[in-house]
Amino acid sequence: MSLLEMRDLSVSLGGRPVIRHADLAIGAGEVVGLIGPNGAGKTTLMRAALGLIPASGESTLATLDETARARAVAWMPQDRHIAWPVAVEALVALGRLPHRPWRASLTTEDHRIVADALRQVGLAGFEARAATKLSAGERTRALIARALAQQTPLVMADEPIAGLDPAHQMSTMQTFCDLTAQGRSVFLSIHDLGLAARYCTRLVLVGEQGIAADGSPGQVLTPQHLARIFGIEAHLSNGKEGPVFQPLRVLGP
Numbered sequence: 001m002s003l004l005e006m007r008d009l010s011v012s013l014g015g016r017p018v019i020r021h022a023d024l025a026i027g028a029g030e031v032v033g034l035i036g037p038n039g040a041g042k043t044t045l046m047r048a049a050l051g052l053i054p055a056s057g058e059s060t061l062a063t064l065d066e067t068a069r070a071r072a073v074a075w076m077p078q079d080r081h082i083a084w085p086v087a088v089e090a091l092v093a094l095g096r097l098p099h100r101p102w103r104a105s106l107t108t109e110d111h112r113i114v115a116d117a118l119r120q121v122g123l124a125g126f127e128a129r130a131a132t133k134l135s136a137g138e139r140t141r142a143l144i145a146r147a148l149a150q151q152t153p154l155v156m157a158d159e160p161i162a163g164l165d166p167a168h169q170m171s172t173m174q175t176f177c178d179l180t181a182q183g184r185s186v187f188l189s190i191h192d193l194g195l196a197a198r199y200c201t202r203l204v205l206v207g208e209q210g211i212a213a214d215g216s217p218g219q220v221l222t223p224q225h226l227a228r229i230f231g232i233e234a235h236l237s238n239g240k241e242g243p244v245f246q247p248l249r250v251l252g253p
């Protein structure tokens, strides 16, 4: 069963085609990394898949009503701005909103899920802190916790590990991998191709106004794709602990 399926999805922005005829299905138990250069259309593809911007074609998530969609997918946008000084615990508890009646209090189970999510991102002890008084990386981790607390089959996140230190980048990617054991999936955009190769079960490469490649890290991070879409030379090898991606040089025009 697919958690997200898009068929023939096309998006134009400002009168310019950004994504043309994208087909993509995400099944249970996958960590799918969406990669591609700046401006290639990763955010656009995700937002269109969620029904947040107009698109032609179909996406199974775009047709759901708000509550059904919030139970099907947790969305973490790239913008980490938090406008008001809500406590970190209350911010993360917003992830429980789709699961309880309007204005109902948090249940004991909700509190447990929120505490677990805070622990998973290393923010236990920050419950009472105003979210506006977190560092940028801590704020990112609080928003990851909110997405985790939503306990949806699919988490979609736009560059969730950007700005995190190496330990938190790896622990976040490991947390995403751990969700697959419950049949849950993560669809994330990511610029760090080393971590993408290491942790993602599958990569989707956006370039040339659409999906240029879709497959295992070895199938996608080929010298040809890296040269054509990213304009770089890099080497992917199999290390003892999994794929190792080594950037070598920027290719000339």
Ligand SMILES: Nc1ncnc2c1ncn2[C@@H]1O[C@H](COP(=O)(O)OP(=O)(O)OP(=O)(O)O)[C@@H](O)[C@H]1O
Residues within 6 Å of the ligand: 013, 014, 018, 036, 037, 038, 039, 040, 041, 042, 043, 044, 045
């Ligand atoms: N509202 C808009 N109107 C016109 N063009 C837009 C609009 N929003 C984005 N674009 C353009 O659409 C293209 C795709 O943008 P998008 O944000 O999807 O790229 P991205 O792959 O997520 O990039 P990045 O890696 O820099 O986050 C870019 O060329 C961008 O300039």
